[in-house]
Amino acid sequence: MAASKIKKGDSVVVLSGKDKGRTGTVSKVLPKDGKIVVEGVNVAARHRKPSQANPQGGIDRAPAPMAISKVAIADPKDGKPTRVRFEERDGKKVRVAVKSGETISG
Numbered sequence: 001m002a003a004s005k006i007k008k009g010d011s012v013v014v015l016s017g018k019d020k021g022r023t024g025t026v027s028k029v030l031p032k033d034g035k036i037v038v039e040g041v042n043v044a045a046r047h048r049k050p051s052q053a054n055p056q057g058g059i060d061r062a063p064a065p066m067a068i069s070k071v072a073i074a075d076p077k078d079g080k081p082t083r084v085r086f087e088e089r090d091g092k093k094v095r096v097a098v099k100s101g102e103t104i105s106g
Contacts, residue, residue: 004029004031005073005084005095006026006029006036006068006071006073006084007026007029008026008027008028008029009025009026010025010026010073010074010104011023011024011025011026011073011074011079012024012025012026012036012038012071012072012073012074013071013072013073013074013079013080013081014038014041014042014066014070014071015070015071015072015081016070017042017066017070018042019041019042022040022041023074023079024038024039024040024041025038025039026038026039027039027063028065029068030065033065034067034068034069035065035066035067035068036065036066036067036068036071037063037064037065037066038063038066038071039063040063041063041066042063042064042065042066043061043062043063043064044061044062044063044064045059045060045061046059046060046061046062047059048060073095073097073104075097075099075100075102076097076100076102076103076104076105077097077099077100077102078100080099082097082098082099082100083097083098083099084096084097084098084104085098089103
């Protein structure tokens, strides 16, 4: 299995869509679907009817999966979107921000 360029816990910037420019933390990665869930971004509202479990009903808001191609990792130096490359440093394979050359933790 190849190493993933975007992992859970990474800080990412949305590149396109209604949330363009927003930043958030990756809460879930769905590699088989090519999708990603980012906290506070791409929030979907579901209208729920009252039920025994939820007698009040109402509107549930939760972040929905979005295409992984719509986000880029935020550069650790300045927070701007950057691509990721892999390098070997101290005998370990690490993720590196292309723009600044900074190592991405994780």
